[in-house]
Amino acid sequence: MTSTNPNPSSRFESAPYIPPDRIFELTAQYLSDPASPKVNLGQGTYCDSNGQPWILPAVAAARDRLAATGLNHEYLPILGHPVFRTLAPRLALGSALHATLSSQIATCQALSGTGSLHLAGVLLRYLQSQTSPTSPLPKVYIPTPTWSNHHQIFTSLGFEVATLPYYSATTRSLALEPYLATLAAAEPNSVVILHACAHNPSGCDPSLAEWRQIAQTVKDRHLFPLFDAAYLGFNSGDLDQDAAAIRLFAGEEFGLEIGVCMSFAKNMGLYGERTGCFFLTTHQETTARNTESVLEVLQRREVSNPPAYGAKIAALILGDEGLTEIWKEDLRTMSGRIREMRERLVEGLVQFGAPGDWEHLVRQTGMFGFLGLDEEVVKELREEDHIYMADNSRVSIAGLNPGNVEYVAKAIAERLRKRNA
Incomplete structure (x- = not known):
């Protein structure tokens, strides 16, 4: 009778443990965090002014056309x-x-x-x-x-x-x-x-x-x-x-x-x-x-x-010229909302007395920006205020909305004031 080794060696034993991608890990931590309020400024996905994923009207219209014309999966x-x-x-x-x-x-x-x-x-x-x-x-x-x-x-x-x-x-x-x-x-x-x-x-x-x-x-x-x-x-x-x-x-x-x-x-x-x-x-x-x-x-x-x-x-x-025009308006909507959130964040930081000059956030463009915070401050914001961002303080501006931008600005200002006290 052949004996079975209860712990046989594996051809995959040499595989090292590689830590998860940091941004996706941040999103997972955010989703599992039971706190309220909480804010995800890590992953780069656009959300609407209510913090929800947004299906572009141009995409919705194109999707309807595809469905109406007998979409196949060849x-x-x-x-x-x-x-x-x-x-x-x-x-x-x-x-x-x-x-x-x-x-x-x-x-x-x-x-x-x-x-x-x-x-x-x-x-x-x-x-x-x-x-x-x-x-x-x-x-x-x-x-x-x-x-x-x-x-x-x-x-x-x-x-x-x-x-x-x-x-x-x-x-x-x-x-x-x-x-x-x-x-x-x-x-x-x-x-x-x-x-x-x-x-x-x-x-x-x-x-x-x-x-x-x-x-x-x-x-x-x-x-x-x-x-x-x-x-x-x-x-x-x-x-x-x-x-x-x-x-x-x-x-x-x-x-x-x-x-x-x-x-x-x-x-x-x-x-x-x-x-x-x-x-x-x-x-x-x-x-x-x-x-x-x-x-x-x-x-x-x-x-x-x-x-x-x-x-x-x-x-x-x-x-399609009509869909292209709808899409161009969608682009203006997204870029305009992000610019507005940049301005609102800077206004809040100034209002709540955050030390330093924050005008660089308005000069920056696109979905992301650098706050310029120390990693310890980022850690405090995550653990104490439930605001999630990359360790180097890169933030997805798309994660801000009228319901959370003041909370974020106030939390950042308070953390920085305490460090400067």
Whole structure:
């Protein structure tokens, strides 16, 4: 009779424990917290003025149309929804530039922003293996601070990540001089990650004049600009304004080949549908066609083909003039509410005597902002006041509403006054 070992060894014994993603862990802590009031300023999802998830009217209308036309659940092509793949790059580039470059664009639908960035990295790694298999991968310059997934995506693919100074905690603004100096010293053919607008987490974006300086440096050093475009239209309420940097780099003035990683999670509220698009502009039509064929193979290997529902909604909105106008109004609603909450928060901080200057919160744009609080203060706010935010005091302004903004401002002011007493 064969004896059974009650504690057999496992082939997975070498798996280390990796702590949960901090932002998602914060949301879980918030949800399990029985306290009232409580406020979630961690996760970046838009909520309405009552603190509830908001289905955009344009999305609701598109969803109704899909249901009325007999929505099915068949596979999309490997590269994704054909109409969506045409209209998403047109949105980012604008109609005129898109018409000029259309034959030189390679496009693939992807799994929102994360999937788009990952696909871009896989493509860059593949091309390196074809041209210089014994050479190291190009460095990827990532701004500091930045969205945490940027580092995780590219390091997991074997890229060396280099730090690109971006935000000055002293001036609470863009650190342009060290940023440009680092780019000017970068090795040619390196990749630079650029937030198209609504920089996450600082909320500080370059002006158009500063973007020109950045573009010139990128061109002079032969760097590859890879835009993370998760907030087009959501940032300012104006799609053209939010896409200006993308169009500047790819347009006639600089004529750069660029990569753009688009997400429709924020600007259409399609968070769970994972609707995204990666496209790049090239200098030759043949290059675009060949690169797109590579993207198709890489997509097949990883996900076979992308999810359909969100892409169908986005394609309807982008392709119908009436739905597009409704969506533009939705964007103005979201961006306007966030600007109002920034102003209300600053007013409250001043009213309740919070020491310091808080005008940087109004200068910042987009969903996120830096409060500039010590980690101990953040911990006290979480444990004593049940206000949840990232340890570095990055806050999602979308988590504020007329019912909680005064409570948040007062709690922050009280914590800071006690420390200064």
